[in-house]
Structure formats: structure tokens, C-alpha cells
Amino acid sequence: MQRKVIIDCDPGQDDALMLFLAFASPEELNILGVCAVAGNVPLEKTQRNMCILSDIVGNEKVPMFAGRDKPLTNVGLTAEHVHGRDGIDGIDIFSPRTKLEPKDAVDFIVDTLLSAADDEITIVATGPLTNIASAILREPTILPKIHEIVVMGGAMKEGGNITPSAEFNIFVDPHAAKIVFECGRPIVAFGLDVTHQVFTSPNVLERIAKLDNRVAKASHGMLAFFGRYDAQKYRAQGAPLHDPCTIAYLLQPELFELKSCNVRVETDSELTMGHTAVDFWGVTGLRANVEWAHSVHRDGFFDLLIERLSRY
Ligand code: RIB
Numbered sequence: 001m002q003r004k005v006i007i008d009c010d011p012g013q014d015d016a017l018m019l020f021l022a023f024a025s026p027e028e029l030n031i032l033g034v035c036a037v038a039g040n041v042p043l044e045k046t047q048r049n050m051c052i053l054s055d056i057v058g059n060e061k062v063p064m065f066a067g068r069d070k071p072l073t074n075v076g077l078t079a080e081h082v083h084g085r086d087g088i089d090g091i092d093i094f095s096p097r098t099k100l101e102p103k104d105a106v107d108f109i110v111d112t113l114l115s116a117a118d119d120e121i122t123i124v125a126t127g128p129l130t131n132i133a134s135a136i137l138r139e140p141t142i143l144p145k146i147h148e149i150v151v152m153g154g155a156m157k158e159g160g161n162i163t164p165s166a167e168f169n170i171f172v173d174p175h176a177a178k179i180v181f182e183c184g185r186p187i188v189a190f191g192l193d194v195t196h197q198v199f200t201s202p203n204v205l206e207r208i209a210k211l212d213n214r215v216a217k218a219s220h221g222m223l224a225f226f227g228r229y230d231a232q233k234y235r236a237q238g239a240p241l242h243d244p245c246t247i248a249y250l251l252q253p254e255l256f257e258l259k260s261c262n263v264r265v266e267t268d269s270e271l272t273m274g275h276t277a278v279d280f281w282g283v284t285g286l287r288a289n290v291e292w293a294h295s296v297h298r299d300g301f302f303d304l305l306i307e308r309l310s311r312y
């Protein structure tokens with residue numbers, strides 16, 4: 001059955017692959033809109049990148065919205081050292097045909113949810129959670145309309161990637177993450193523990209290079225660039241495909257193993273700001289508020305990704 005989805009992202013090469021996977025799957029996903037948030041690069045670039053990626057997939061009907069340009073409380077942080085100056089380095093930047101809607105992303109999220117039935121809309125969030133939290137703060141009555149929130153964010157065994165104890169999306173806006181994780185709606189979280197099981201490799205890039213379409217060529221260019229930093233940092237052969245895990249879960253949930261856990265977000269400590277305290281072994285006795293992804297079938301994940309890229 002087709003699922004109604006709102007996507008919120010901070011493109012980002014891995015956000016790009018997430019969007020490519022989502023737009024290749026119209027039988028499973030009815031994408032109501034895509035929203036940009038400040039994250040990997042400032043908002044003026046993530047919103048532009050979103051529209052560039054819309055052009056690349058040939059999108060002519062899904063609307064694009066710009067959201068928040070800074071976190072709820074903390075000072076913003078970007079990751080050009082990972083994603084490059086433009087955020088989707090690895091492809092030529094151009095002025096996109098796709099234009100942003102005049103409506104603000106938070107207004108779009110609130111209005112879409114208010115007009116939906118209960119439990120009808122899935123939210124996919126692969127950047128800092130500022131837009132989602134802003135919508136919840138603005139209009140808490142949207143909450144019953146959310147079927148589930150599928151988040152790329154957090155870390156347990158993997159510690160952190162932007163600090164020793166925090167993952168980037170959560171670290172950039174921990175107050176927003178706390179609001180989302182504690183909102184009471186079903187949360188499925190893909191943290192570094194699972195995304196670090198899907199590093200790209202020369203074989204993956206070779207398989208993508210063999211696909212003869214514009215999206216695959218853009219994917220290859222971006223992943224070749226995106227792999228350089230993490231390959232050196234983790235002494236790996238490529239980069240972890242964080243964000244596509246969210247859409248892969250929606251398409252083939254059987255690829256992943258999840259565990260119901262209580263997850264809380266650190267919003268006070270300077271040392272551990274943005275840490276996700278994942279109670280994997282249930283020692284707190286607190287209510288499990290998150291389905292925490294902890295394992296993925298790597299080959300199945302890349303077979304799915306490459307098969308969908310081949311459809312363009
Ligand atoms: O920590 C990885 C996450 O932060 C990914 O979503 C990446 O795109 C950045 O947003």
C-alpha cells in the first residue's frame with residue numbers, strides 16, 4: 001500500500017541518495033513534499049541543493065519548501081569538511097528549474113498534517129530536526145496525524161561523528177531532537193550503529209557506474225567525493241550511506257533489525273551535548289519511545305539501492 005510521506009533533509013550527498021531512492025519508488029511512496037533545513041551546509045545551500053536534486057530526478061509535481069536556517073536554541077554548525085563547500089560536491093552545481101514554494105516548510109508540515117486523517121502521514125527526517133520540532137511546537141494537534149517519524153540520527157556503540165559522544169544531526173539541534181523523541185508518536189531511528197554497516201565500496205561505485213542514466217551518474221560523482229573524508233577518517237573504502245537507510249526501511253523493513261528502546265537526548269552538558277542515551281538493555285525501566293535500528297543486511301541494502309537507481 002502506498003504511504004504518504006513528508007521528507008525533511010539537509011542535502012548532503014547522502015541526503016541526495018535518500019531522495020533518489022525515494023523518488024524511484026512511486027508505487028510505495030506518495031511524497032507530499034520535501035523540506036530543506038540548515039545542516040550539512042547553510043540553508044541557502046541545502047534549499048538550492050534540494051531543487052537541483054529535484055531537477056536531476058525529473059521531478060515536476062512534488063513541491064519543495066525551505067525551513068529553518070538555525071537550530072532552536074544552540075548556535076548552528078555545518079559540515080563542509082565532510083560534504084564540501086556546496087554540500088553536494090561531486091556534481092556540477094547549476095541553477096535549478098525547480099523553484100521553492102513561497103510557503104515556509106514549517107507551515108507546509110503543519111497545514112498538511114492538520115488536513116490529514118489520524119495516523120496517515122509518515123515523516124522522514126535526515127537532517128537536524130529543527131523543522132519537525134518547530135511544527136510540533138507551533139501546533140501540537142498535528143501529532144495524532146503522524147503515523148511514524150523515521151529519523152537518521154543518534155549513536156550508541158558508535159559514540160559520535162561530530163563529537164566523541166554525539167552524531168551530527170542530533171548535535172546540531174539537540175533541543176529539537178529531544179522534542180521529537182519525546183513527542184509520543186512512533187519513532188524509528190537509524191543511528192551510526194546501523195549506518196556504519198553500509199559503507200560504500202569500490203564495488204558499489206562500479207555497479208553504479210555501469211548504470212546509464214543521469215541519476216546514477218550524479219550518484220557516482222557525489223559518492224566518489226563523499227567517500228574521501230570518511231574513508232580517511234575510518235580507514236574504510238568509502239563513506240557510510242546514512243540517510244538512504246530511512247527510505248530503505250520504508251521499502252524493505254525486513255532488511256533491518258530494530259529494538260524498542262528508551263532514548264533520551266542530552267541538552268545540557270557541554271561535554272556530551274547531543275548524546276543519545278539509548279537504553280538498549282532496558283536498565284532504566286523507562287518507556288521505550290524509539291524503535292532503534294541496530295543491524296542491516298548490507299548486501300540487500302545495496303541491491304535495493306542500485307536496483308532503484310537503475311529505474312531512472
Ligand atoms: O551524521 C550523519 C548525518 O548528518 C547525515 O544525515 C548527514 O547527511 C548529516 O546530515
Ligand code: CA
Nearest residue numbers: 012015126127
Ligand atoms: Ca542529512
